Amino acid sequence: MIRYLAGGLLDLLLPRHCAVSGRPLMGDETGPVAPEVLREVEVAGADYCTRCGAPQGAGVGVIRECASCREYRDGFGTREVVAVGKYEGVLKEICLALKFGGERKLADVLAAWLAQLAFDRGIAEKVEAVVPMPLHIIRRFQRGYNQAELIARPLARTLEKPLLNDLLRRSEKTERQATLSPAQRKANVEGVFEVRDGRTSDIDGKVVLLIDDVMTTGATMGAAARCLKKAGARAVYAGIAARASLDAGA
Ligand SMILES: [Zn+2]
Structure with missing residues:
Protein backbone atom coordinates (compact mmCIF):
# COMPACT_ATOMS: atom_id res chain seq x y z
CA MET A 1 0.00 0.00 0.00
CA VAL A 41 4.83 -5.72 -32.11
CA GLU A 42 4.66 -8.83 -34.24
CA VAL A 43 6.59 -11.27 -32.09
CA ALA A 44 7.84 -14.30 -34.02
CA GLY A 45 5.50 -17.25 -33.81
CA ALA A 46 5.65 -20.74 -35.30
CA ASP A 47 7.02 -19.59 -38.67
CA TYR A 48 10.71 -18.67 -38.69
CA CYS A 49 14.15 -19.38 -40.14
CA THR A 50 16.43 -21.15 -37.65
CA ARG A 51 19.55 -20.03 -39.53
CA CYS A 52 19.03 -16.25 -39.25
CA GLY A 53 15.98 -15.89 -37.03
CA ALA A 54 13.88 -14.05 -39.60
CA PRO A 55 10.14 -14.51 -39.02
CA GLN A 56 8.34 -16.03 -42.01
CA GLY A 57 4.82 -15.77 -43.34
CA ALA A 58 2.03 -17.79 -41.75
CA GLY A 59 2.10 -21.44 -42.77
CA VAL A 60 5.78 -21.52 -43.81
CA GLY A 61 6.73 -23.31 -40.60
CA VAL A 62 10.30 -23.80 -39.37
CA ILE A 63 12.85 -23.55 -42.18
CA ARG A 64 16.67 -23.76 -42.19
CA GLU A 65 17.40 -21.07 -44.75
CA CYS A 66 15.37 -18.15 -46.07
CA ALA A 67 15.48 -15.37 -48.64
CA SER A 68 17.17 -12.99 -46.23
CA CYS A 69 20.06 -15.29 -45.27
CA ARG A 70 20.56 -17.32 -48.44
CA GLU A 71 23.29 -15.01 -49.77
CA TYR A 72 25.39 -15.28 -46.60
CA ARG A 73 27.07 -18.49 -47.60
CA ASP A 74 29.52 -18.59 -44.72
CA GLY A 75 26.69 -18.52 -42.20
CA PHE A 76 26.89 -16.79 -38.87
CA GLY A 77 28.96 -19.28 -36.91
CA THR A 78 25.82 -20.04 -34.95
CA ARG A 79 23.76 -23.17 -34.62
CA GLU A 80 20.51 -21.21 -34.52
CA VAL A 81 19.44 -17.59 -34.30
CA VAL A 82 16.40 -16.54 -32.26
CA ALA A 83 14.93 -13.14 -33.11
CA VAL A 84 11.98 -11.46 -31.41
CA GLY A 85 10.85 -10.10 -34.77
CA LYS A 86 11.72 -8.10 -37.85
CA TYR A 87 13.53 -4.80 -37.51
CA GLU A 88 10.54 -2.65 -38.43
CA GLY A 89 7.64 -0.74 -36.90
CA VAL A 90 7.40 -0.61 -33.12
CA LEU A 91 10.13 -3.21 -32.59
CA LYS A 92 12.57 -1.03 -34.54
CA GLU A 93 11.53 2.00 -32.48
CA ILE A 94 12.11 0.03 -29.29
CA CYS A 95 15.60 -0.98 -30.47
CA LEU A 96 16.47 2.60 -31.43
CA ALA A 97 15.15 4.05 -28.16
CA LEU A 98 17.18 1.48 -26.22
CA LYS A 99 20.37 2.06 -28.18
CA PHE A 100 20.32 5.79 -28.73
CA GLY A 101 17.54 7.20 -26.53
CA GLY A 102 18.76 6.03 -23.14
CA GLU A 103 15.55 4.04 -22.55
CA ARG A 104 17.29 1.24 -20.65
CA LYS A 105 14.10 -0.36 -19.30
CA LEU A 106 13.17 -1.40 -22.82
CA ALA A 107 15.82 -4.11 -22.51
CA ASP A 108 13.60 -5.90 -19.97
CA VAL A 109 10.76 -6.06 -22.49
CA LEU A 110 13.06 -7.48 -25.18
CA ALA A 111 14.59 -9.96 -22.72
CA ALA A 112 11.14 -11.25 -21.71
CA TRP A 113 10.23 -11.93 -25.34
CA LEU A 114 13.57 -13.61 -26.02
CA ALA A 115 13.25 -15.80 -22.93
CA GLN A 116 9.80 -16.94 -24.04
CA LEU A 117 11.09 -17.82 -27.51
CA ALA A 118 14.13 -19.62 -26.06
CA PHE A 119 11.82 -21.78 -23.96
CA ASP A 120 9.34 -22.36 -26.80
CA ARG A 121 12.09 -23.47 -29.21
CA GLY A 122 13.88 -25.73 -26.73
CA ILE A 123 17.01 -23.58 -26.74
CA ALA A 124 16.79 -22.58 -23.07
CA GLU A 125 17.56 -26.14 -22.00
CA LYS A 126 20.53 -26.45 -24.38
CA VAL A 127 22.51 -23.33 -23.47
CA GLU A 128 24.81 -23.22 -20.46
CA ALA A 129 25.84 -19.57 -20.37
CA VAL A 130 24.74 -16.19 -21.71
CA VAL A 131 27.26 -13.83 -23.32
CA PRO A 132 26.39 -10.26 -24.37
CA MET A 133 27.98 -8.81 -27.51
CA PRO A 134 30.57 -6.35 -26.23
CA LEU A 135 30.93 -2.73 -27.26
CA HIS A 136 34.35 -1.23 -27.68
CA ILE A 137 35.34 0.43 -24.41
CA ILE A 138 35.20 3.95 -25.86
CA ARG A 139 31.71 3.45 -27.30
CA ARG A 140 30.61 1.85 -24.04
CA PHE A 141 31.87 4.93 -22.21
CA GLN A 142 30.18 7.33 -24.65
CA ARG A 143 26.80 5.59 -24.36
CA GLY A 144 27.05 4.84 -20.67
CA TYR A 145 25.82 1.28 -21.15
CA ASN A 146 25.95 -1.70 -23.47
CA GLN A 147 22.42 -2.38 -24.76
CA ALA A 148 23.26 -6.06 -25.42
CA GLU A 149 24.31 -6.48 -21.80
CA LEU A 150 21.07 -4.84 -20.62
CA ILE A 151 19.11 -7.46 -22.60
CA ALA A 152 21.37 -10.36 -21.60
CA ARG A 153 21.25 -9.73 -17.85
CA PRO A 154 17.50 -10.25 -17.18
CA LEU A 155 17.44 -12.97 -19.85
CA ALA A 156 20.18 -14.95 -18.07
CA ARG A 157 18.27 -14.54 -14.81
CA THR A 158 15.05 -15.90 -16.35
CA LEU A 159 16.88 -18.81 -18.01
CA GLU A 160 18.80 -19.41 -14.76
CA LYS A 161 22.14 -19.46 -16.58
CA PRO A 162 25.32 -17.59 -15.68
CA LEU A 163 25.83 -14.24 -17.38
CA LEU A 164 29.39 -14.08 -18.68
CA ASN A 165 29.76 -10.35 -18.93
CA ASP A 166 33.22 -9.00 -19.82
CA LEU A 167 34.19 -12.39 -21.22
CA LEU A 168 34.40 -11.12 -24.79
CA ARG A 169 36.39 -8.04 -25.60
CA ARG A 170 36.13 -5.87 -28.66
CA SER A 171 39.71 -4.91 -29.26
CA GLU A 172 39.28 -2.27 -31.93
CA LYS A 173 36.88 0.59 -32.39
CA THR A 174 35.42 -0.37 -35.75
CA GLU A 175 33.55 1.72 -38.28
CA ARG A 176 29.79 1.74 -37.76
CA GLN A 177 28.48 -1.24 -39.70
CA ALA A 178 25.46 0.69 -40.98
CA THR A 179 27.55 2.64 -43.49
CA LEU A 180 29.24 -0.41 -45.00
CA SER A 181 28.54 -3.01 -47.68
CA PRO A 182 28.23 -6.70 -46.65
CA ALA A 183 31.83 -7.47 -47.68
CA GLN A 184 33.11 -4.38 -45.87
CA ARG A 185 31.12 -5.31 -42.77
CA LYS A 186 32.78 -8.69 -42.63
CA ALA A 187 36.29 -7.27 -43.06
CA ASN A 188 35.47 -4.53 -40.53
CA VAL A 189 34.74 -6.88 -37.64
CA GLU A 190 36.74 -10.00 -38.45
CA GLY A 191 39.26 -10.59 -35.72
CA VAL A 192 38.17 -7.70 -33.47
CA PHE A 193 36.83 -9.99 -30.75
CA GLU A 194 38.88 -11.86 -28.20
CA VAL A 195 38.15 -13.84 -25.07
CA ARG A 196 39.83 -12.17 -22.13
CA ASP A 197 42.90 -13.79 -20.64
CA GLY A 198 42.06 -16.45 -18.11
CA ARG A 199 38.38 -16.65 -19.10
CA THR A 200 38.44 -19.53 -21.62
CA SER A 201 37.65 -22.02 -18.85
CA ASP A 202 34.25 -20.29 -18.45
CA ILE A 203 33.15 -21.45 -21.90
CA ASP A 204 35.33 -24.50 -22.55
CA GLY A 205 33.09 -27.26 -23.94
CA LYS A 206 29.96 -25.20 -23.27
CA VAL A 207 26.97 -24.22 -25.35
CA VAL A 208 26.73 -20.44 -25.30
CA LEU A 209 23.88 -18.04 -26.02
CA LEU A 210 25.29 -14.87 -27.59
CA ILE A 211 23.07 -11.79 -27.27
CA ASP A 212 22.87 -8.68 -29.45
CA ASP A 213 20.18 -6.14 -30.19
CA VAL A 214 20.06 -6.12 -34.00
CA MET A 215 21.51 -8.45 -36.63
CA THR A 216 21.74 -7.40 -40.27
CA THR A 217 24.35 -9.26 -42.37
CA GLY A 218 25.44 -11.24 -39.31
CA ALA A 219 29.06 -10.15 -39.80
CA THR A 220 29.44 -9.02 -36.19
CA MET A 221 27.59 -12.06 -34.87
CA GLY A 222 29.72 -14.38 -37.00
CA ALA A 223 33.00 -12.84 -35.87
CA ALA A 224 32.02 -13.06 -32.19
CA ALA A 225 30.64 -16.60 -32.52
CA ARG A 226 33.77 -17.85 -34.27
CA CYS A 227 35.89 -16.25 -31.55
CA LEU A 228 33.90 -18.04 -28.83
CA LYS A 229 34.25 -21.38 -30.61
CA LYS A 230 37.97 -20.88 -31.18
CA ALA A 231 38.27 -20.31 -27.44
CA GLY A 232 36.60 -23.67 -26.77
CA ALA A 233 32.81 -23.13 -26.82
CA ARG A 234 31.09 -26.27 -28.12
CA ALA A 235 28.34 -24.37 -29.93
CA VAL A 236 26.91 -20.88 -30.12
CA TYR A 237 23.24 -19.92 -30.33
CA ALA A 238 22.34 -16.30 -30.95
CA GLY A 239 19.53 -14.30 -29.41
CA ILE A 240 18.70 -10.98 -31.01
CA ALA A 241 15.96 -8.44 -30.54
CA ALA A 242 15.44 -7.83 -34.23
CA ARG A 243 16.45 -9.24 -37.59
CA ALA A 244 17.12 -6.50 -40.13
CA SER A 245 17.52 -6.77 -43.86
CA LEU A 246 20.35 -4.73 -45.35
CA ASP A 247 18.04 -2.10 -46.88
CA ALA A 248 16.42 -1.51 -43.45
CA GLY A 249 19.63 0.24 -42.44
CA ALA A 250 20.47 -1.30 -39.08
ZN1 LIG B 1 17.15 -17.04 -42.76
Whole structure:
Protein backbone atom coordinates (compact mmCIF):
# COMPACT_ATOMS: atom_id res chain seq x y z
CA MET A 1 0.00 0.00 0.00
CA ILE A 2 2.76 2.38 0.95
CA ARG A 3 4.63 1.46 -2.18
CA TYR A 4 1.46 2.02 -4.21
CA LEU A 5 0.93 5.46 -2.64
CA ALA A 6 4.56 6.36 -3.09
CA GLY A 7 4.37 5.23 -6.73
CA GLY A 8 1.26 7.36 -7.28
CA LEU A 9 2.96 10.35 -5.72
CA LEU A 10 6.00 9.78 -7.89
CA ASP A 11 3.76 9.72 -10.98
CA LEU A 12 2.37 13.12 -9.99
CA LEU A 13 5.79 14.57 -9.46
CA LEU A 14 7.56 12.84 -12.33
CA PRO A 15 5.01 11.67 -14.90
CA ARG A 16 6.27 8.61 -16.79
CA HIS A 17 5.81 8.39 -20.54
CA CYS A 18 5.70 5.54 -23.02
CA ALA A 19 9.23 5.19 -24.38
CA VAL A 20 7.87 4.79 -27.91
CA SER A 21 4.69 6.89 -28.26
CA GLY A 22 5.35 9.42 -25.51
CA ARG A 23 1.85 8.99 -24.04
CA PRO A 24 1.76 9.64 -20.28
CA LEU A 25 1.51 6.33 -18.44
CA MET A 26 -1.04 5.63 -15.72
CA GLY A 27 -0.11 4.31 -12.30
CA ASP A 28 -1.06 0.73 -13.15
CA GLU A 29 0.90 0.75 -16.41
CA THR A 30 4.18 -0.37 -14.96
CA GLY A 31 6.18 -1.20 -18.10
CA PRO A 32 8.15 1.34 -20.13
CA VAL A 33 5.87 0.98 -23.17
CA ALA A 34 2.12 1.69 -23.34
CA PRO A 35 0.15 -1.57 -23.72
CA GLU A 36 -1.53 -0.50 -26.98
CA VAL A 37 1.92 0.15 -28.49
CA LEU A 38 3.34 -3.13 -27.23
CA ARG A 39 0.47 -5.05 -28.83
CA GLU A 40 1.56 -3.76 -32.25
CA VAL A 41 4.83 -5.72 -32.11
CA GLU A 42 4.66 -8.83 -34.24
CA VAL A 43 6.59 -11.27 -32.09
CA ALA A 44 7.84 -14.30 -34.02
CA GLY A 45 5.50 -17.25 -33.81
CA ALA A 46 5.65 -20.74 -35.30
CA ASP A 47 7.02 -19.59 -38.67
CA TYR A 48 10.71 -18.67 -38.69
CA CYS A 49 14.15 -19.38 -40.14
CA THR A 50 16.43 -21.15 -37.65
CA ARG A 51 19.55 -20.03 -39.53
CA CYS A 52 19.03 -16.25 -39.25
CA GLY A 53 15.98 -15.89 -37.03
CA ALA A 54 13.88 -14.05 -39.60
CA PRO A 55 10.14 -14.51 -39.02
CA GLN A 56 8.34 -16.03 -42.01
CA GLY A 57 4.82 -15.77 -43.34
CA ALA A 58 2.03 -17.79 -41.75
CA GLY A 59 2.10 -21.44 -42.77
CA VAL A 60 5.78 -21.52 -43.81
CA GLY A 61 6.73 -23.31 -40.60
CA VAL A 62 10.30 -23.80 -39.37
CA ILE A 63 12.85 -23.55 -42.18
CA ARG A 64 16.67 -23.76 -42.19
CA GLU A 65 17.40 -21.07 -44.75
CA CYS A 66 15.37 -18.15 -46.07
CA ALA A 67 15.48 -15.37 -48.64
CA SER A 68 17.17 -12.99 -46.23
CA CYS A 69 20.06 -15.29 -45.27
CA ARG A 70 20.56 -17.32 -48.44
CA GLU A 71 23.29 -15.01 -49.77
CA TYR A 72 25.39 -15.28 -46.60
CA ARG A 73 27.07 -18.49 -47.60
CA ASP A 74 29.52 -18.59 -44.72
CA GLY A 75 26.69 -18.52 -42.20
CA PHE A 76 26.89 -16.79 -38.87
CA GLY A 77 28.96 -19.28 -36.91
CA THR A 78 25.82 -20.04 -34.95
CA ARG A 79 23.76 -23.17 -34.62
CA GLU A 80 20.51 -21.21 -34.52
CA VAL A 81 19.44 -17.59 -34.30
CA VAL A 82 16.40 -16.54 -32.26
CA ALA A 83 14.93 -13.14 -33.11
CA VAL A 84 11.98 -11.46 -31.41
CA GLY A 85 10.85 -10.10 -34.77
CA LYS A 86 11.72 -8.10 -37.85
CA TYR A 87 13.53 -4.80 -37.51
CA GLU A 88 10.54 -2.65 -38.43
CA GLY A 89 7.64 -0.74 -36.90
CA VAL A 90 7.40 -0.61 -33.12
CA LEU A 91 10.13 -3.21 -32.59
CA LYS A 92 12.57 -1.03 -34.54
CA GLU A 93 11.53 2.00 -32.48
CA ILE A 94 12.11 0.03 -29.29
CA CYS A 95 15.60 -0.98 -30.47
CA LEU A 96 16.47 2.60 -31.43
CA ALA A 97 15.15 4.05 -28.16
CA LEU A 98 17.18 1.48 -26.22
CA LYS A 99 20.37 2.06 -28.18
CA PHE A 100 20.32 5.79 -28.73
CA GLY A 101 17.54 7.20 -26.53
CA GLY A 102 18.76 6.03 -23.14
CA GLU A 103 15.55 4.04 -22.55
CA ARG A 104 17.29 1.24 -20.65
CA LYS A 105 14.10 -0.36 -19.30
CA LEU A 106 13.17 -1.40 -22.82
CA ALA A 107 15.82 -4.11 -22.51
CA ASP A 108 13.60 -5.90 -19.97
CA VAL A 109 10.76 -6.06 -22.49
CA LEU A 110 13.06 -7.48 -25.18
CA ALA A 111 14.59 -9.96 -22.72
CA ALA A 112 11.14 -11.25 -21.71
CA TRP A 113 10.23 -11.93 -25.34
CA LEU A 114 13.57 -13.61 -26.02
CA ALA A 115 13.25 -15.80 -22.93
CA GLN A 116 9.80 -16.94 -24.04
CA LEU A 117 11.09 -17.82 -27.51
CA ALA A 118 14.13 -19.62 -26.06
CA PHE A 119 11.82 -21.78 -23.96
CA ASP A 120 9.34 -22.36 -26.80
CA ARG A 121 12.09 -23.47 -29.21
CA GLY A 122 13.88 -25.73 -26.73
CA ILE A 123 17.01 -23.58 -26.74
CA ALA A 124 16.79 -22.58 -23.07
CA GLU A 125 17.56 -26.14 -22.00
CA LYS A 126 20.53 -26.45 -24.38
CA VAL A 127 22.51 -23.33 -23.47
CA GLU A 128 24.81 -23.22 -20.46
CA ALA A 129 25.84 -19.57 -20.37
CA VAL A 130 24.74 -16.19 -21.71
CA VAL A 131 27.26 -13.83 -23.32
CA PRO A 132 26.39 -10.26 -24.37
CA MET A 133 27.98 -8.81 -27.51
CA PRO A 134 30.57 -6.35 -26.23
CA LEU A 135 30.93 -2.73 -27.26
CA HIS A 136 34.35 -1.23 -27.68
CA ILE A 137 35.34 0.43 -24.41
CA ILE A 138 35.20 3.95 -25.86
CA ARG A 139 31.71 3.45 -27.30
CA ARG A 140 30.61 1.85 -24.04
CA PHE A 141 31.87 4.93 -22.21
CA GLN A 142 30.18 7.33 -24.65
CA ARG A 143 26.80 5.59 -24.36
CA GLY A 144 27.05 4.84 -20.67
CA TYR A 145 25.82 1.28 -21.15
CA ASN A 146 25.95 -1.70 -23.47
CA GLN A 147 22.42 -2.38 -24.76
CA ALA A 148 23.26 -6.06 -25.42
CA GLU A 149 24.31 -6.48 -21.80
CA LEU A 150 21.07 -4.84 -20.62
CA ILE A 151 19.11 -7.46 -22.60
CA ALA A 152 21.37 -10.36 -21.60
CA ARG A 153 21.25 -9.73 -17.85
CA PRO A 154 17.50 -10.25 -17.18
CA LEU A 155 17.44 -12.97 -19.85
CA ALA A 156 20.18 -14.95 -18.07
CA ARG A 157 18.27 -14.54 -14.81
CA THR A 158 15.05 -15.90 -16.35
CA LEU A 159 16.88 -18.81 -18.01
CA GLU A 160 18.80 -19.41 -14.76
CA LYS A 161 22.14 -19.46 -16.58
CA PRO A 162 25.32 -17.59 -15.68
CA LEU A 163 25.83 -14.24 -17.38
CA LEU A 164 29.39 -14.08 -18.68
CA ASN A 165 29.76 -10.35 -18.93
CA ASP A 166 33.22 -9.00 -19.82
CA LEU A 167 34.19 -12.39 -21.22
CA LEU A 168 34.40 -11.12 -24.79
CA ARG A 169 36.39 -8.04 -25.60
CA ARG A 170 36.13 -5.87 -28.66
CA SER A 171 39.71 -4.91 -29.26
CA GLU A 172 39.28 -2.27 -31.93
CA LYS A 173 36.88 0.59 -32.39
CA THR A 174 35.42 -0.37 -35.75
CA GLU A 175 33.55 1.72 -38.28
CA ARG A 176 29.79 1.74 -37.76
CA GLN A 177 28.48 -1.24 -39.70
CA ALA A 178 25.46 0.69 -40.98
CA THR A 179 27.55 2.64 -43.49
CA LEU A 180 29.24 -0.41 -45.00
CA SER A 181 28.54 -3.01 -47.68
CA PRO A 182 28.23 -6.70 -46.65
CA ALA A 183 31.83 -7.47 -47.68
CA GLN A 184 33.11 -4.38 -45.87
CA ARG A 185 31.12 -5.31 -42.77
CA LYS A 186 32.78 -8.69 -42.63
CA ALA A 187 36.29 -7.27 -43.06
CA ASN A 188 35.47 -4.53 -40.53
CA VAL A 189 34.74 -6.88 -37.64
CA GLU A 190 36.74 -10.00 -38.45
CA GLY A 191 39.26 -10.59 -35.72
CA VAL A 192 38.17 -7.70 -33.47
CA PHE A 193 36.83 -9.99 -30.75
CA GLU A 194 38.88 -11.86 -28.20
CA VAL A 195 38.15 -13.84 -25.07
CA ARG A 196 39.83 -12.17 -22.13
CA ASP A 197 42.90 -13.79 -20.64
CA GLY A 198 42.06 -16.45 -18.11
CA ARG A 199 38.38 -16.65 -19.10
CA THR A 200 38.44 -19.53 -21.62
CA SER A 201 37.65 -22.02 -18.85
CA ASP A 202 34.25 -20.29 -18.45
CA ILE A 203 33.15 -21.45 -21.90
CA ASP A 204 35.33 -24.50 -22.55
CA GLY A 205 33.09 -27.26 -23.94
CA LYS A 206 29.96 -25.20 -23.27
CA VAL A 207 26.97 -24.22 -25.35
CA VAL A 208 26.73 -20.44 -25.30
CA LEU A 209 23.88 -18.04 -26.02
CA LEU A 210 25.29 -14.87 -27.59
CA ILE A 211 23.07 -11.79 -27.27
CA ASP A 212 22.87 -8.68 -29.45
CA ASP A 213 20.18 -6.14 -30.19
CA VAL A 214 20.06 -6.12 -34.00
CA MET A 215 21.51 -8.45 -36.63
CA THR A 216 21.74 -7.40 -40.27
CA THR A 217 24.35 -9.26 -42.37
CA GLY A 218 25.44 -11.24 -39.31
CA ALA A 219 29.06 -10.15 -39.80
CA THR A 220 29.44 -9.02 -36.19
CA MET A 221 27.59 -12.06 -34.87
CA GLY A 222 29.72 -14.38 -37.00
CA ALA A 223 33.00 -12.84 -35.87
CA ALA A 224 32.02 -13.06 -32.19
CA ALA A 225 30.64 -16.60 -32.52
CA ARG A 226 33.77 -17.85 -34.27
CA CYS A 227 35.89 -16.25 -31.55
CA LEU A 228 33.90 -18.04 -28.83
CA LYS A 229 34.25 -21.38 -30.61
CA LYS A 230 37.97 -20.88 -31.18
CA ALA A 231 38.27 -20.31 -27.44
CA GLY A 232 36.60 -23.67 -26.77
CA ALA A 233 32.81 -23.13 -26.82
CA ARG A 234 31.09 -26.27 -28.12
CA ALA A 235 28.34 -24.37 -29.93
CA VAL A 236 26.91 -20.88 -30.12
CA TYR A 237 23.24 -19.92 -30.33
CA ALA A 238 22.34 -16.30 -30.95
CA GLY A 239 19.53 -14.30 -29.41
CA ILE A 240 18.70 -10.98 -31.01
CA ALA A 241 15.96 -8.44 -30.54
CA ALA A 242 15.44 -7.83 -34.23
CA ARG A 243 16.45 -9.24 -37.59
CA ALA A 244 17.12 -6.50 -40.13
CA SER A 245 17.52 -6.77 -43.86
CA LEU A 246 20.35 -4.73 -45.35
CA ASP A 247 18.04 -2.10 -46.88
CA ALA A 248 16.42 -1.51 -43.45
CA GLY A 249 19.63 0.24 -42.44
CA ALA A 250 20.47 -1.30 -39.08
ZN1 LIG B 1 17.15 -17.04 -42.76
